[in-house]
Amino acid sequence: MAHGSREFVLFGYSEHLDRRALLFVDPIPPALICNACGIVPRLTFSLLCGHVLCEPCYHSSATTSECVCPLDGEVSGTEDVISRNYPSEILLRRKVHCWNEVNGCSVVLPASQVTEHVRNDCQYHVTRCPKCSAVVLSRDVCTHLKSQCAELVLHAAPEGRVRADSNDRTHLLVFEEKLEQRVRGLDAKLAQLSLETTSQSDRLVELCHNDSNLKEALAEQFRIVSGQTLDRLAKNEAEIKALVTYQQRLEQRVVELDAKLGQLSTGSSTHGDTLVEVSRKIDHLEEELTKFGTSSDRNVADLKAFYLEQRESFMTALTSLSTSPPSNPKVRQRVLTEYSALKRKALEDGSSVSWSEKVYLLRYLLSWGIEFRKEGDSVWLYLCIQLHEGKEDDFLEWPFKKDLxxxxxxxxxxxxxxLFGVPGSYVEDWKSFERPIGGSNKAVRFCKDSLDSRVIEMDGFNENDQLLVRLEVC
Structure with a gap:
């Protein structure tokens, strides 16, 4: 089954729904889907390579010490594989279409209620007419027969075919109808993907153009330096030999800098390292000039002054590259310290929060925190999030709808x-998920999922008064 569709088979959530296809209204987060067989299992296993497997696929690929990914062959130690149990109540709250949607039923309801609806309430079950083999609603079959097979036909019987197994024909027609609907949905998805790809391509072209302009500017600056250096060499024959040696060194640095500029056009992953290297090369040129001349060497001193004037423009041009878009991670990890102090403050004041620094996740700039909240005689832990204005907000989807x-x-x-955060189910302050303008949005606590601190301590997660925590955006 294609992961881009909205029809999925569940496994491990309900004995009435397991191994049956459901058509969801909204897409399922990719982190919940087995990358091998395509089902949506309650228990998932995340490998080091980033792929997700269901329990049967994992056990068929794992030994006692390691697991070989069936998709790319990468090896993960069993101690590095992270298993997750997705809460069934959250998944079964997602909206699905009735199984008889293809027959005309327009009911949309939580997945946990679809079986009862189909069994007791749905009026769109179908059968095949015993006379003409046409597909009609079960409730209309008698009226259809009385009309001499002229009325209330959903699907006409194909010409020239002998009536055989009516159930098989019904299922075939229903399947063809659903297949056609899936194809239409896939076409729409492909059109949307094409638009998004075009937008990204335009952005890459713009970045490459900026890099090209910078390279030309630096080359022009170095050409100016070289030309004026040659002019000064002609004015003093006594220093020609020394200045020619310097000129050769300068040309070598130009070649090295040009090579570094070439690296800038290969992608943003090494962009920062290349900027540092270019800056280091320019500093090295200045050191050579300092060693070469003295204050009494008039021509060399003039050349040094000219170079220092140009250096500011070099650094300004290099700094312009630092505005390139940030990297695009989806996972962040940190160590929460002073666990006991945070819990004690919550017991005294009712609440305490440990916030992360501002980080980019899937190009959204945000902070995430853990709130320690007193409830009764215990302290419960909740997930919090705060969105900030970022550099890539113009290219992102708003409001923020990613599952956390x-x-x-x-x-x-x-x-x-x-702990799970689902912005789509958060209705107390929806404005907190709109695009931040001129600063930061109000912080949000996801109150529908929490964890008792006694469980954390009983299982030993707070070793050395610390918590190792990870946030993933799906």
Whole structure:
């Protein structure tokens, strides 16, 4: 089954729904889908290579010490594989279409209620007419027969075919109808993907154009330096030999800098390292000039002054590259310290929060935190998020609708406990997920999922008064 569609087979959530296809209204997060067989299992296993497997696919690929990914062959140690149990109540709250949608039923309801609806309430079950083999609604078959097979036909019987197994024909027609609908949906998805790809391509072309302009500017500056250096060499024959030696060194640096500029056009992953290297080469030129001449060497001093005047323009041009878009990670990990102090403050004041620094996740600039909240005689942990204005906001989807998967990782066993944040189900302050303008949005606490601190302590997650935590945006 294609992961881009909205029809998925569940496994491990309900005995009434397991191994049956459901057509969801909204897409399922990719982190919940087995990359091998395409089902949506309750228990998933995340490998180091980034692929997700269901329990049967994982056990068929794993030994006692390692797991070989069936998709790319990369090896993950069993201690590095992260298992997750997605709460069934969250998944089964997602909206799905009735199984009889193809027959005309327009009911949309939570997945947990579709079986009861189809069994007791749905009026769009079909059968095949015993006379003409046409597909009609079960409730209309008698009226259809009385009309001499002229009325209330959903699908006419194909000409020249002998009536055989009516159930098989019904299923075939229903399948063809659903297949056609899926194809139409796929076409729409492909059109949307084409638009997004075009936008990204335009952005890459713009970046390459900026890099090309910078390269030309630097080359022009170096050409000016070279020309004026030659003019000054002609004015003093006594220094020609020394200045020619310097000129050769300068040309070598130009070649090295040109090579570094070539690296800038290969992609943004090494962009920052290349900027540092170019800056280092320019500083090295200045050191050579300092060693070469003295204050009494008039021509060399003039050349040094000219170079220092040009250096400011070089650095300005290099700095312009630092505005390139940030990298595009989807996972961040940090160590939460002073666990006991945060819990004690919550017991005294009712609440305390540990916030991360501002980070980019899927190009959204955000901070994420863990709130310690007193409830009764215990302290419960909640996931919090705050959106900030970022450099790539013009190219992102708003409001923010990404699912958040916050994981507590045991420092020794690598076992996990998870908190989930679903912006689509958060109705208390929806403005907090709109695009931030001129600063930061109001911080949000996801109150529908929490974890008792007693469970954290009982299982040993707070070793050395610290918590190892990870946030993943799906």
């Amino acid at each position: 998967w916050h994981t507590f990782i045991h420092p020794d066993t690598r076992h996990t406990r998870a």
